[in-house]
Amino acid sequence: MSGDLNPTSGVALVTLAKDIRLEWRSKDAINSMLFFALLVVVVFSFSFDPNAEESRLIAGGLIWVAFLFAAVVALNQTWARELRNHVLDAYRVSPAPANSLFLAKAIGNFIFVALLETLMTPLFIVFYKLRALGPSWQLIPIAAFGTWALVVNGTFFAAMSLRTRSREIMLPLLLFPISIPALLSMVEATTAILTGDSNPRFWIVLLATYDVVFTTACLALFPRVLEAE
Amino acid sequence: MTHHNASPAQSKADSDDSANIAVTVTNLTKQFGRFAALRKVTASFEGPKLYAILGDNGAGKTTLLRVLAGLVRPTAGEVSVLGEKNPRAACHRFGYMAHPSLLYDELSGLENLRYFAHLYEVKDPRRCEQVIAAVGLDPKLERAVGQYSQGMRQRMSLARALLHDPELLLLDEPFSNVDIRSAREMVKLLAAMRDGGKTVFVVTHQASLLDGAADEFVWMQNGQIVNRTPDRSFMETA
Numbered sequence: 001m002s003g004d005l006n007p008t009s010g011v012a013l014v015t016l017a018k019d020i021r022l023e024w025r026s027k028d029a030i031n032s033m034l035f036f037a038l039l040v041v042v043v044f045s046f047s048f049d050p051n052a053e054e055s056r057l058i059a060g061g062l063i064w065v066a067f068l069f070a071a072v073v074a075l076n077q078t079w080a081r082e083l084r085n086h087v088l089d090a091y092r093v094s095p096a097p098a099n100s101l102f103l104a105k106a107i108g109n110f111i112f113v114a115l116l117e118t119l120m121t122p123l124f125i126v127f128y129k130l131r132a133l134g135p136s137w138q139l140i141p142i143a144a145f146g147t148w149a150l151v152v153n154g155t156f157f158a159a160m161s162l163r164t165r166s167r168e169i170m171l172p173l174l175l176f177p178i179s180i181p182a183l184l185s186m187v188e189a190t191t192a193i194l195t196g197d198s199n200p201r202f203w204i205v206l207l208a209t210y211d212v213v214f215t216t217a218c219l220a221l222f223p224r225v226l227e228a229e
Numbered sequence: 230m231t232h233h234n235a236s237p238a239q240s241k242a243d244s245d246d247s248a249n250i251a252v253t254v255t256n257l258t259k260q261f262g263r264f265a266a267l268r269k270v271t272a273s274f275e276g277p278k279l280y281a282i283l284g285d286n287g288a289g290k291t292t293l294l295r296v297l298a299g300l301v302r303p304t305a306g307e308v309s310v311l312g313e314k315n316p317r318a319a320c321h322r323f324g325y326m327a328h329p330s331l332l333y334d335e336l337s338g339l340e341n342l343r344y345f346a347h348l349y350e351v352k353d354p355r356r357c358e359q360v361i362a363a364v365g366l367d368p369k370l371e372r373a374v375g376q377y378s379q380g381m382r383q384r385m386s387l388a389r390a391l392l393h394d395p396e397l398l399l400l401d402e403p404f405s406n407v408d409i410r411s412a413r414e415m416v417k418l419l420a421a422m423r424d425g426g427k428t429v430f431v432v433t434h435q436a437s438l439l440d441g442a443a444d445e446f447v448w449m450q451n452g453q454i455v456n457r458t459p460d461r462s463f464m465e466t467a
Contacts, residue, residue: 007350014347018336025335025373081333090331090389093298095321096348229301 008103011096015104022081023112029074033116036073040066041120045127055128060190063124064183068150071113072172075154078105079162088162091226098223102155106218109151117143133196142189142200145207149182149214156218159225182210250309251276251397251428252297257306259292259452266292268452269306276397276428279419281439284449290432291328293449294399297430298325311397321349323397324390328405330382331389334375338385339368342392349393360388365414379406387415391422398422398429404438416442436461 023029044062048054082088091101124130132139154175161170189203252274259267267289274280282290295301296308299316313319325331332341342357351357358368364384374382387403398419404412412435419429420442431439436446440461448456 011348014344018333018340018344021340022333022335081335084334085332086327086329087331087333089300089325089327089329090345091348092300093320093323093325094345094348095350 008097008100011100012103012107015101016108019078019104019108020111023108026081028081029077029112030115032073032077033070033112034119037066037070037116037120038123040069041123041127050128055130056133056194057191059124059128059130059194060187062128063121063190064146064186066120067113067117067147068176068179068183070116071109071147071150071154072175074109074112074116075151075158075175076168076171078109078155079158083162088226098226099219101226102159102219102222105159106148106152106155109155110147113147113151114143117147130194132194134193134200136193138193138200138204139190141204142186142193142207145204145211146182146186148211149186149207150179152211152215152218153178153182156222156225159222163228178214182207185210249275249277251278251311252430253307253309254293254296255307257293257296257308258304259289259296259301260304265452267296267303270452270454271306272447272454272457274428274430277423277426278444279423279429279439279442280431281436281443281446282430282432282449283434283436283446288449289452290449291401292452294325294401294430294432298323298399300325319397321393322395323399324393324395326386326390326398326400326403328402330374330386332374332382332385335373337371338366338374338377338388339370341374341385342389345389345392351393356392356394360391361385363391363418364388365411380408380411383407384411384415396427398427400430401432402434403431404433404435412438 040062044066048058050058079088082091154171157174157178158167158171161167161174164170185203185207189200189207192198192200192203250273253272255271257267257270258265266287270289270293282293284290292301296303297310297316299310299320307314308316310316311319311322316323332338333344336344338361339357342361346357361368364387366381366384366388374385377385383403383406387400390398390400400419403415403419407415416438419431423429423444431443433439439446444459446458446461447454448458
């Protein structure tokens with residue numbers, strides 16, 4: 001299956017396949033993310049009841065905050081299943097590269113959060129009567145870079161908080177402050193496209209740069225996190 | 230040490246012994262906060278042999294195994310596993326079985342082993358079925374491991390540790406919750422592995438199961454090895 005690939009990508013692929021299979025059977029992450037995001041959409045739409053113009057101004061922030069909160073639910077689940085029966089120890093004593101595990105978890109979370117975004121975006125459009133005045137195709141790179149920014153740091157900090165007693169609280173405490181530049185870029189870029197007032201290019205480049213920097217940092221530091229007792 | 234005055238024959242015997250040393254620990258200490266789980270443990274273990282590590286709860290048995298597996302870093306002292314100072318460097322040569330199953334509850338036994346076979350780059354596609362059968366389970370069983378009995382889970386966990394045909398086996402409580410007949414079958418399997426050239430460490434509270442099979446009983450107390458005997462008579466007099 002992974003014979004022709006280098007050990008890191010080969011093990012990452014089988015670990016990703018295993019995680020998708022586990023999620024398909026348990027549906028732990030997807031169900032809780034969907035339920036949470038749905039609640040946010042409905043509660044916010046009833047609370048604000050904005051007109052089309054106001055929606056364009058606030059929707060970027062609402063969408064990304066909803067996805068960020070929902071992603072935290074999935075991120076906590078990612079490592080929780082490795083802690084059950086101490087399966088993580090089986091990985092730690094194996095010769096498999098540490099970064100394969102990290103990449104598999106980050107890509108898996110990216111797939112789950114992207115799936116959530118695909119399902120929730122039509123609801124946002126309906127509830128907030130959204131229609132983009134700018135080039136809407138640019139929402140695709142914003143969603144891709146933005147989602148990766150959330151999951152790469154989220155996967156890393158979820159692993160870091162694994163052995164803390166209140167890890168569900170620790171993850172947002174670590175993740176949210178460091179995600180502020182990415183979140184700001186996502187919200188500004190999305191708002192720029194929805195209102196058509198400005199060019200989102202600067203924010204997209206900033207997001208891509210953020211992704212490169214933090215992916216490199218996470219890959220460099222993850223082996224130490226995995227080795228920690 | 231008497232190496233200076235040893236005869237050539239004695240020197241050869243000593244060198245053969247050192248060539249067979251599977252594990253050495255020197256002044257090994259592990260502190261968890263104020264609690265010392267291991268206190269300056271010094272010992273060497275030759276292979277191929279079957280060692281039964283015995284002792285009360287908190288004696289340091291599991292910590293010793295976790296240090297040898299590279300899961301816990303010693304606070305002080307040195308470890309050598311299969312000639313490697315860092316156990317991680319020998320990780321493809323030893324198998325580790327912990328008290329928890331180290332298996333995914335949502336996957337079947339075969340699915341679990343196929344995943345771990347990738348991690349160890351096990352090439353033989355029939356190997357997973359072979360080890361499942363070797364521990365007395367049915368490789369075709371499609372039930373998820375979470376629905377296994379505790380004894381079946383233990384045996385599947387042993388199969389995972391055997392998957393890559395390691396030279397050294399570190400087994401923590403392999404017989405707990407296993408019925409007596411299955412436990413005896415597991416002991417036979419471990420003895421056969423020792424006879425096949427492997428070194429096996431078994432941490433257990435059911436020492437009687439290893440009577441006649443273990444080469445040495447290693448008794449731990451308060452983080453130290455207090456005795457090593459070829460049978461359990463020490464326990465009865467202690």
